[in-house]
Amino acid sequence: MKDKPIEDPVNLVYIGRDPQVVQTLDGIHEVQLTVLENALAAMTFLSSGQTPDVIICDRIIPGGDAIEVHSLLRDTLHLNKPSFILVAPEYKEDIFKLAFGERVDDVFILPLPDSKSLVSRMRFLMHFRQQYSTQHPIKDCCPEYRMPVSKRLFDIVAASSALIMLSPLLVTIMMAIWLESRGKIYYTSKRVGRKPFKFYKFRSMHQGADVELKKLAKAKNQYKSKTKALNMDFSTPCPCAQKPDFQYCSPVLHIGSHQICDVWYNEQKTSVEKSKPQFIKIPDDPRVTRVGKLIRKTSIDELPQLINVIKGDMSIVGNRPLPVYEAEKLTSDQMAKRFLAPAGLTGLWQVEKRGRKGTMSDDERKQLDNQYAALFIENKYSFWYDMKLILKTIPVLIQKESV
Numbered sequence: 001m002k003d004k005p006i007e008d009p010v011n012l013v014y015i016g017r018d019p020q021v022v023q024t025l026d027g028i029h030e031v032q033l034t035v036l037e038n039a040l041a042a043m044t045f046l047s048s049g050q051t052p053d054v055i056i057c058d059r060i061i062p063g064g065d066a067i068e069v070h071s072l073l074r075d076t077l078h079l080n081k082p083s084f085i086l087v088a089p090e091y092k093e094d095i096f097k098l099a100f101g102e103r104v105d106d107v108f109i110l111p112l113p114d115s116k117s118l119v120s121r122m123r124f125l126m127h128f129r130q131q132y133s134t135q136h137p138i139k140d141c142c143p144e145y146r147m148p149v150s151k152r153l154f155d156i157v158a159a160s161s162a163l164i165m166l167s168p169l170l171v172t173i174m175m176a177i178w179l180e181s182r183g184k185i186y187y188t189s190k191r192v193g194r195k196p197f198k199f200y201k202f203r204s205m206h207q208g209a210d211v212e213l214k215k216l217a218k219a220k221n222q223y224k225s226k227t228k229a230l231n232m233d234f235s236t237p238c239p240c241a242q243k244p245d246f247q248y249c250s251p252v253l254h255i256g257s258h259q260i261c262d263v264w265y266n267e268q269k270t271s272v273e274k275s276k277p278q279f280i281k282i283p284d285d286p287r288v289t290r291v292g293k294l295i296r297k298t299s300i301d302e303l304p305q306l307i308n309v310i311k312g313d314m315s316i317v318g319n320r321p322l323p324v325y326e327a328e329k330l331t332s333d334q335m336a337k338r339f340l341a342p343a344g345l346t347g348l349w350q351v352e353k354r355g356r357k358g359t360m361s362d363d364e365r366k367q368l369d370n371q372y373a374a375l376f377i378e379n380k381y382s383f384w385y386d387m388k389l390i391l392k393t394i395p396v397l398i399q400k401e402s403v
Contacts, residue, residue: 010122013050013082015042015069016058021087021112025056028115039064043072052082054122056108059088059095067102074103083125087112105129147315147342150383155316159309166303173202173300176291181206186304191321193343197313199321200304204292305345317386318344319369338369341376348372351392 009032014025017037025033034052036042040063046052055073057066066086073079083105088095091109099107105125112118163170174185184203191199288296295301308314314321321343349368375381 007123010119010126011053012056012122013042013045013052013054014056015039015066016056016061016087018058018087018110021056021058021110024112024115024118028119030115030119038062039069042069046073046079051079053126054083054085056085056087059086066104067098070102070104081129083122083129085122085125147312148381148383151315151317151342151381151386152312154383154386155309158316159306162303163306163310169300170303173291173295173303177203177289180291181289190324191343192324192327192339193314193318193321194339194341196324197308197311197321197343199313200307202295202301202304204289204296204301205287206289302345308343309345313343315342315344317346317389318342319347319372320344320350337377338366338373341369341373346389346393348389351389 007030009030011034012025012031013034013036014021015036015038017035022033022035025031034045034050036045039061042057042061057069059066061069070084070086073082073084085106085108086095086099086104087108087110089110096107105128106121113121177185181203187201187203187205189199189201190196292301305314309316319338319341327339347369348371349365352368375385
């Protein structure tokens with residue numbers, strides 16, 4: 001009888017810092033273990049060309065969570081070979097639904113299975129992943145973007161013609177801005193559309209207005225009233241406290257008079273951040289000058305963006321480009337697909353909501369952005385649909401609100 005061939009050890013990466021998990025994995029002789037304690041260390045290690053057979057990741061880790069790490073691996077680093085296992089401290093149906101909805105290979109509930117079962121499961125997942133990658137190649141989730149030719153030609157012709165015809169008005173507005181409030185006539189900021197770019201507007205606020213934004217957003221943000229924000233509750237016990245041995249599942253943090261384990265703290269922190277509004281709009285903004293109120297009310301402050309259109313940063317119709325601080329809040333959830341459409345001067349949410357009701361919830365705006373982006377994701381772009389949105393934009397250029 002021939003001896004059974006010795007299999008190569010499983011090249012395993014564990015992302016997390018649960019000492020019991022490390023002890024269990026380190027004690028398996030069939031495993032070659034690398035421990036990375038946080039998201040940054042994991043992404044640095046894996047982006048350097050390292051390709052493990054299996055990745056085991058705690059549900060919550062410093063600097064992120066398992067779902068975010070999994071998405072970054074598959075979508076950004078294009079690491080499709082390693083099997084990905086999520087480790088949760090307790091069973092929750094929502095975690096399983098979320099994990100398998102994101103195509104995570106498996107979910108383990110602590111404590112980990114015995115060594116034999118664990119290795120057997122990892123080898124099965126490795127075989128499955130190899131078969132899947134060979135027979136069903138994973139398509140690039142973000143193919144190279146190509147602006148429709150008809151859309152780009154229209155943008156260049158329309159923007160160039162508008163700048164020429166409106167040049168007397170532009171010169172007049174520039175003089176009015178300079179006379180009322182000395183400083184730069186144009187306002188530039190970094191915005192994010194399909195990519196970051198320098199965004200142009202006529203300055204409609206007094207100088208130093210940027211430093212006042214945080215305070216105003218906290219008190220008067222239009223979207224805040226539509227979103228129920230959560231608060232962290234340090235007195236709520238972590239689920240790990242219900243374990244028979246009363247041991248914390250991760251290192252303990254001391255905040256005021258409270259003790260809270262790191263996992264529970266990060267889980268609450270993530271929920272709080274997601275509950276905050278992603279957009280900021282201040283009604284009757286006190287930072288706006290008298291000329292600024294006029295050019296905002298008539299949308300004249302947006303005219304310098306015609307230069308962005310000619311440069312190719314934006315299109316006439318698209319999703320509004322976002323300030324970096326807003327864009328960063330959308331990249332970690334499903335709303336990030338709004339960036340798969342070009343940035344635009346006007347778009348679906350302005351036409352559908354802004355002109356009629358004046359206000360909308362955070363979710364309503366994101367849904368409208370995604371609705372327009374779907375035309376590009378599903379290759380259903382229509383030049384005539386853009387023309388329809390442009391015609392609908394005209395009645396809402398003169399707004400009833402000062403925002």
